[in-house]
Amino acid sequence: xxxxxxxxxxxxxxxxxxxxxxxxxxxxxxxxxxxxxxxxxxxxxxxxxxxxxxxxxxxxxxxxxxxxxxxxxxxxxxxxxxxxxxxxxxxxxxxxxxxxxxxxxxxxxxxxxxxxxxxxxxxxxxxxxxxxxxxxxxxxxxxxxxxxxxxxxxxxxxxxxxxxxxxxxxxxxxxxxxxxxxxxxxxxxxxxxxxxxxxxxxxxxxxxxxxxxxxxxxxxxxxxxxxxxxxxxxxxxxxxxxxxxxxxxxxxxxxxxxxxxxxxxxxxxxxxxxxxxxxxxxxxxxxxxxxxxxxxxxxxxxxxxxxxxxxxxxxxxxxxxxxxxxxxxxxxxxxxxxxxxxxx
Amino acid sequence: xxxxxxxxxxxxxxxxxxxxxxxxxxxxxxxxxxxxxxxxxxxxxxxxxxxxxxxxxxxxxxxxxxxxxxxxxxxxxxxxxxxxxxxxxxxxxxxxxxxxxxxxxxxxxxxxxxxxxxxxxxxxxxxxxxxxxxxxxxxxxxxxxxxxxxxxxxxxxxxxxxxxxxxxxxxxxxxxxxxxxxxxxxxxxxxxxxxxxxxxxxxxxxxxxxxxxxxxxxxxxxxxxxxxxxxxxxxxxxxxxxxxxxxxxxxxxxxxxxxxxxxxxxxxxxxxxxxxxxxxxxxxxxxxxxxxxxxxxxxxxxxxxxxxxxxxxxxxxxxxxxxxxxxxxxxxxxxxxxxxxxxxxxxxxxxxx
Numbered sequence: 001x002x003x004x005x006x007x008x009x010x011x012x013x014x015x016x017x018x019x020x021x022x023x024x025x026x027x028x029x030x031x032x033x034x035x036x037x038x039x040x041x042x043x044x045x046x047x048x049x050x051x052x053x054x055x056x057x058x059x060x061x062x063x064x065x066x067x068x069x070x071x072x073x074x075x076x077x078x079x080x081x082x083x084x085x086x087x088x089x090x091x092x093x094x095x096x097x098x099x100x101x102x103x104x105x106x107x108x109x110x111x112x113x114x115x116x117x118x119x120x121x122x123x124x125x126x127x128x129x130x131x132x133x134x135x136x137x138x139x140x141x142x143x144x145x146x147x148x149x150x151x152x153x154x155x156x157x158x159x160x161x162x163x164x165x166x167x168x169x170x171x172x173x174x175x176x177x178x179x180x181x182x183x184x185x186x187x188x189x190x191x192x193x194x195x196x197x198x199x200x201x202x203x204x205x206x207x208x209x210x211x212x213x214x215x216x217x218x219x220x221x222x223x224x225x226x227x228x229x230x231x232x233x234x235x236x237x238x239x240x241x242x243x244x245x246x247x248x249x250x251x252x253x254x255x256x257x258x259x260x261x262x263x264x265x266x267x268x269x270x271x272x273x274x275x276x277x278x279x280x281x282x283x284x285x286x287x288x289x290x291x292x293x294x295x296x297x298x299x300x301x302x303x304x305x306x307x308x309x310x311x312x313x314x315x316x317x318x319x320x321x322x323x324x325x326x327x328x329x330x331x332x333x334x335x336x337x338x339x340x341x342x343x344x
Numbered sequence: 345x346x347x348x349x350x351x352x353x354x355x356x357x358x359x360x361x362x363x364x365x366x367x368x369x370x371x372x373x374x375x376x377x378x379x380x381x382x383x384x385x386x387x388x389x390x391x392x393x394x395x396x397x398x399x400x401x402x403x404x405x406x407x408x409x410x411x412x413x414x415x416x417x418x419x420x421x422x423x424x425x426x427x428x429x430x431x432x433x434x435x436x437x438x439x440x441x442x443x444x445x446x447x448x449x450x451x452x453x454x455x456x457x458x459x460x461x462x463x464x465x466x467x468x469x470x471x472x473x474x475x476x477x478x479x480x481x482x483x484x485x486x487x488x489x490x491x492x493x494x495x496x497x498x499x500x501x502x503x504x505x506x507x508x509x510x511x512x513x514x515x516x517x518x519x520x521x522x523x524x525x526x527x528x529x530x531x532x533x534x535x536x537x538x539x540x541x542x543x544x545x546x547x548x549x550x551x552x553x554x555x556x557x558x559x560x561x562x563x564x565x566x567x568x569x570x571x572x573x574x575x576x577x578x579x580x581x582x583x584x585x586x587x588x589x590x591x592x593x594x595x596x597x598x599x600x601x602x603x604x605x606x607x608x609x610x611x612x613x614x615x616x617x618x619x620x621x622x623x624x625x626x627x628x629x630x631x632x633x634x635x636x637x638x639x640x641x642x643x644x645x646x647x648x649x650x651x652x653x654x655x656x657x658x659x660x661x662x663x664x665x666x667x668x669x670x671x672x673x674x675x676x677x678x679x680x681x682x683x684x685x686x687x688x689x690x691x692x693x694x695x696x697x
Contacts, residue, residue, distance in 0.1 A: 301512060
């Protein structure tokens, strides 16, 4: 009795047939386990979608697309008016602010750790930045609420107010309800409050720093020594070589930024402690706002009538879809950049 | 699907608790409550421990998941009793099967707190003024509306920063109910609910969030639960009640308010103690309720008995613990009425006692 052997392979007398069969068994089991893992992950994703669509069905049918053009959020029974626009805006603005400040800071920190700091300093700095990631978000929230927000209100925002109040925005007029001020007189319209888009953006900045820094540091460490030495050998300066490293690692850095963005979009507790929690839309940095995850955390518990609860599910659905869409767009952009580089 | 999920979660929680409880008492009847966070301190620190100490055969668990969550638990029959700061609406009652019993267990007044370090004695406010501040019509502390109620007080030329709750809460339900009573414009423009569309101001999460908003801004104002404000030593406004008397928030003033409304209370107690008449009655307070199904047939008879026993204990012996946690106990007339309500409970159509 001989086990069937693969006829395309030359006969190897050194591997006995039984062991070969065992190895194939291991291969098969591992592949099956991997496939199972993938299926489970996809199934969970699908279940989440199904639950969200099921929960929001009533709102989807009754509100439909108006959800995206309505700014008002009025859950009083009988008045029921639900729009996600102000929360989309809040999530967008705070995430944008966090990336605007956080990305240069994180990449700078990563360059410092990998390419500037002496070894004895790089370790501790790296450790301290990673420690930021270990702080639970509610702790950031409390710190933001009791320390950062009063500080912003009393020290930073008055300075910003004096600096920015003369930059006039083109007045586009107010929405009839008066709740949309796009655009107000200037970027700091309303004066310092400490509970505003700026505070939300800053707390998110701190929260996305460690993740972007840690991944950027790791990918920069992958930059091949040969290329580095080659660049110096060709007479490149330190800065030119660093730019080369950043370009070489751009896919990884981009991934780091994406992860940071995902965290910023989904972050909840810390933001609701500082953002002011109103359904306003305003280009003023000092205006209060609300994010999608924020309204869910604030109101889901007490959403006590069917359409209200359904509208909350709708917000969750939009939140999930917007993370998905930003990810898809980001990936598309990245592959396009790569293609153009290759052509050039 | 959502119902199923909730069932699943509560079942998992219950299972975990059962397994935790197994080690101590094997034959204990276990009852599960959920809902109001407002009542959680006295419920978890006083009532449940003291009740279980004197009733070793009953195990009570209470999950402070919010009044709305508690009401949903009652509707889905996943819990034995519900704690809620707002009475159930008619549609909620019909969803729960049509017959529930509301039993007020303590009263919860609300205070107007503010941050004006330069003012040393309590400011006086009335309902119309509070409504106008929350409508954004009165925007500065030295406006004539405030000055008229506080003659002789030098008010600062400061913007009023309005603070409100960002999370849905029974506190907001009671506060907006008061504003509806005292301001026609509030009633038509905003209304009453656990969350509303606030015309002005910033939202803070929970009492601590509102307190933080007030605390960090000179010129801030907000509504807080009485217990929170007293324990935190926050300045509170003197309110002018319906009959024009100036009332400081205090335990006697709230008991007086209960007395004033007790005659007008509907048979099912579904009425907050808002804007009562009377010489000493404080204008803004509400009851927090224990709510059960009128017929407890969906649970075992032992559990039904244990549930009723616990609620009876809270309404009688448990009342003395209210004050130590800055809650306000029921007045004696009120308590008799509530105990009569509890005696209406049945199990599969049979009276329980």
